[in-house]
Amino acid sequence: MAAWKQMAQALAVLAPVLDATDNGVVIIDQDGVVLFYNQAAARLLAPEVAQPVGRHLSQVRPEGWPDLQQILRTGRPQIGRRIKFPSATIIANRNPIVVEGRVVGVISVFQDISHYETIISELQGYQKLHREMEAIFETSHDGLYITDGAANTIRVNSAYERITGLKRQDLLGRNMRELVAEKVFDHSVTLDVLRQGRSLTIMQSIQGGKQVMVTGTPVYDEEGRVVLVVTNVRDMTSLNQLRAQLEETRLLSARYHQSLVEQEQFEHVLQDMVVKSSAMVQVVQKAVKAAAVDAVVLLSGESGVGKSMLARVIHQMSPRSAGPFMKISCGTIPESLMESELFGYSKGAFTGADPAGKAGLIQAGQAGTVFLDEVAELTPAMQVKLLQVIEERTFTRVGGTKPTSVDVRIIAATNRHLKALVAAGGFREDLYYRLNVVPIDIPPLRQRREDIPSLCLRLLEKTSRGQAKRLEPEVLDALMRYGYPGNVRELLNMVERMVIMSEGEAITLADLPGELRPAPGGAAPPLPEGLGLKDTVAALEAQVIRRALDAHPSLAQTARALGVHPSTLWRKIIRYGLRGHIAN
Template identity: 35%
Template sequence: MNLSENDTILLKHILEHSFDEIFIADAAGMVLYTSQTTELVFGIPREQIVNHNLFDLEKQGLFSPSVIANVLRTKKKDTLIQETILNRKLIISGYPIFDSSGLLIGAMSVSRDITEFEYLKKENDQVAKALQLYQEENEKLRKQAASPFLHRNDKMAKVFDIASKVANINVTVLLEGESGTGKNHIAHMIHQMSSRKAEPFIEMNCGAIPESLFESELFGYEEGAFTGSKKGGKKGYFECARKGTLFLDEIGELPMNLQVKLLSVLQNHSFMRIGGTKEIEVNCRIICATNQQLETLIKERRFREDLYYRINVVKIDIPPLRERREEIIPLIYEITEQLNRKYGLDKYFTPTMAAWLSQQQWPGNVRELRNYIEKQIITTSGNEIDLESDEDTNQNSSIDANQEIPLDDYIETLEKEYIVRMYQKYPSSIKLAEKLGISQSTANRKIQKYVGTR
């Protein structure tokens, strides 16, 4: 093939300005041409390649393997990924060159540097993993934001696991537990973790509203519905909740006649105001709570069985505080912090006092504990609250000041409180061991024993 001078110049420019590295060899493997930037990619001077045999260069390990050598051997196209001595990663495709009669007269290869692509791919993989970890951590933080306490008790961990799972599922939830166990807190948490959190959270205590006002409070009324009704009527709790959450506390106290109407609302997803003729659609989520055994009330014909099954789609049993003593000390510190912010104070319970409080019975559960802490914060003169600060421990308190605790249990309680508090501040075994002056293995054992893996 004869090329004119202009054709030769044009071909040279095409080869030199190609984005890819180009090799051309004859049928014997003699290199006829390489791009000028070859040395930057392969780390081999151009003069050591041009007019040298690729089979020899392959034997020397400079190209291992050589794509062009493979093409010349097989007379077929070949593609492989090769890493150069400069740690550049290339994707190389080789092509046989035949003349018009089909005779092999040489081969060429085109190499594209994919080092940056590989780097970006690795970076993207790392970003994807980091994003996944971020999303997982964000989910943990979302749950912690709704529930600030560290739940080390298995029963409470199960409670919060179920609550988090049902938060975004539009089902009716029934919370059961003794008075003061935190049913209101769980209901709030479910609302805050749901997609309804920007909507209202409306609470109605069924045991605190006179029976004569129940219906109007729950469903509202139209103007002129009865003597004394407000001008323009009034919205009930269902309407006020809009697309949010309606929390019906002490559902066992709901009168039988209203149980029928509530059942109708749950079945039909609509209601009418008192004196109204227009159906109003129910868009809110219903959470019910009780400190009574509804099964017993059903047997006593004080609660409708059909309503029970309607509200009991998902039931969450909240254990009393005496069954989750591991949480008492974190609760003490959390409640103390909340009340300090409320009253603008800086009171604190000593570790000894907190450990002693964790051994008490608290029949009124979290509500009683909170009331006790609030009283001590308000009435104690100094900032430090210790056993000596409590003037009522020997009087009409539900706490037994003379309760005898085994020494080992008392020491373990103090150690546990201290380890938990320090681990929250230094959340790694290395840092914890350094701060406490103990070995890392000992710190790990303490963390496993008192903090756990949750």
């Protein structure tokens, strides 16, 4: 007790001194009762407790009592203990008070480090920002060269070394004026920026002959003085390569878009023209590709195969679709009128002519497409004038002296063998080659029998005039076997005739034209004449499959009877339009 009395007396003397310090001081006795609590401690730890001295520590700072209790029990100090409170963070040194070998209390001295932690946090933030900026600076794909306001080099990144071939250790600390004088650079954008006080871009030659594009940008201080010049350096070789890659990507994208457009057009044409056969699919594919360019197209094929329709389809898919489609049947124009009809005539060209003159059919197709059907019927003189239209895009009217410009796309068609005509002297060779840029040959109907069923259905829709007409399977079978010397035009004629002559909803064998009706006694009609070996075999195959389908109750049994796989049989049924013969 005498020791405590002495300590109490000493504390009474030291209290003013201890209250003056910024460090908190707390002293407790061996029972945990607070003996001393200076003003800093009260401010930091117990501002809400009016008089902590004489109270148990657990009543003043409950969270601090377990640690101090451990020191009273063990006699071991706690040095540099970081403790975080809601209002402050402190560093505390806690030491036991030992008298005559016995722990009689604990003194805790601590300091508020909240302010220092704020400084440390800000410093860490600056360090993190510095690391990030350093990483950005070094990983930039463009070269970066930084000088101070006196043109002294202070920073160079690795990209600059890669682009220019110069080493940073040879540049750092060097003044830009020295480097220019030593011909390291032919010119310095840094010096220009310092002189003019604004951003500049120049082409710079570097020692070794490399050309780079450099952009210098000034950085100002609060007083408006240039304190830094940041130069961005780009390798023009890399930029040109990037530009080439971008152009290649653009072209690929354009080709992909064109492919999508062509595919969409292709599918529309297949539907509109009722195309099922592989031969006509190839024709449509060529037509779609031809539509995308402004080249001359030559359509060849027998009369009635659909050359006019395909020509119109090409026009509708082409960039000229908004312009006129002018069809000219060369074989129907009298030879004496051909030149004036095709190319027009000038004022007063001949007796009886329109006094104002007249534009020809070629000029009527301006900005559009001119379809020359039966082009082989053009006279030699007209062939010369047509060649001029194709090669020079000009022509001269009858009675005129000045050439007239014309912008048309030419699509020609013929049912004759133009190359043979050239050989015989009946057609100009130079015109033939100018017409034959994109040749498309349309096969006759007998070589694409897969199209017949769908064509029949489409023609029925067009010619029935609101009547619900249908073809009996036997009728379709007969139509499938016929040779069609008149091609699609003849099929249209037959379907329209049967629609008119049939009395009921169903078109039967009795409604067929005489040349298509079966022979008496139910025998199959003879195969049409004029078929090649391939078409004859196909017609016979269709007959065999039809009879087998009629004789068996299922597709599987029919396939077994014919000795073919069911999938093979199904393809042939579709090909020959025999689905009506499959047993239900």
